[in-house]
Amino acid sequence: MSVPEVCVLCSAAPETHHHLFFECSFSSSVWNYFASKVWDNPPQDIHSVAAWINLHRSSSPQARYIIRLMFQSSIYLIWKERNKRIFTTQVTSAFGVRSAVDRQIRDRLLSIKPSPAFQPPLLQFFFACTRPP
Template sequence: MVSRFKTVFMIQANGTFGSSFSSKVIWECIRVLSPVESWHKAIWFKEYIPRNSFISWLALSRRLPTRDRLRSWGLKVPEQCVLYSAAVETYHHLFFECQFSASIWTFFAETVWPNPPQDIHSAAAWICMARNSSSPQARCIIKLMFQSAVYLIWKERNKRIFTSVSSSANSIRCAVDRQIRDRLLSIPASPRIQLSMLQFFFACTRPP
């Protein structure tokens, strides 16, 4: 008995067809290419925390439903920031011009590099700057600090709006500290680097 096989040809990277399948090739053929954002290295890196990276990406892309954005859609919502009611809630106010959020971001960032910007896009550009004198540990940890601060500030903002429950800035700083420690504990030490990520974090930071 002779078996009959049906050959299926799949699209290849050069636009022709072949017998092998690659989801990467298919994705590259169907997706619409956009310019690479200058801040992408502050978002996507080996040690990132997925939920933090996603929220940070939305924030840098101006896709989070902040109150100024909701009002631009015609929704009748208060304009005041729930973290610092003396100002209007915008992207740049919430991350990190607001006194509340600035006290979280700068508390951690200034222990690694001096003079951290108090604006989300300036902070991302500051992180992505070429720093030849900086260690791999510093570059990783400053990114984790940035993303954890953005994520937990956004979480606190939503909690205040939807549950009317608020936490102090020190409580948020403790949560940032806990997130970073948990992530660094999962990173094995490299024999080529004298200090592990966690040891470097303990060496350059102070408890909230």
């Protein structure tokens, strides 16, 4: 099978993990859309995101959980979009992927049983972060 060396999401640079998930204009628009809701200056590489999650134990448990979920969902759906473009030639816009990330996050948060450890509840915290007042 022949897989292109150039990023199939932006066609602007060779595809590396760092480019695909953080430098690519398509991917960065997805990641920054969500990360900027929680961070003033979101990290722009996987190591910085992981370091932030590990170092900011003083942040609320809700914030750490939501950030991990945003990160996991963004990475998963960007990778899924990349593969869809290569293997089926179907294309979804960055807006469509952002909508899918939002839906995946909401579905996951809805499936979590309410817990006294998370006050306010995670879904309420997510809406407070991502929706204007």
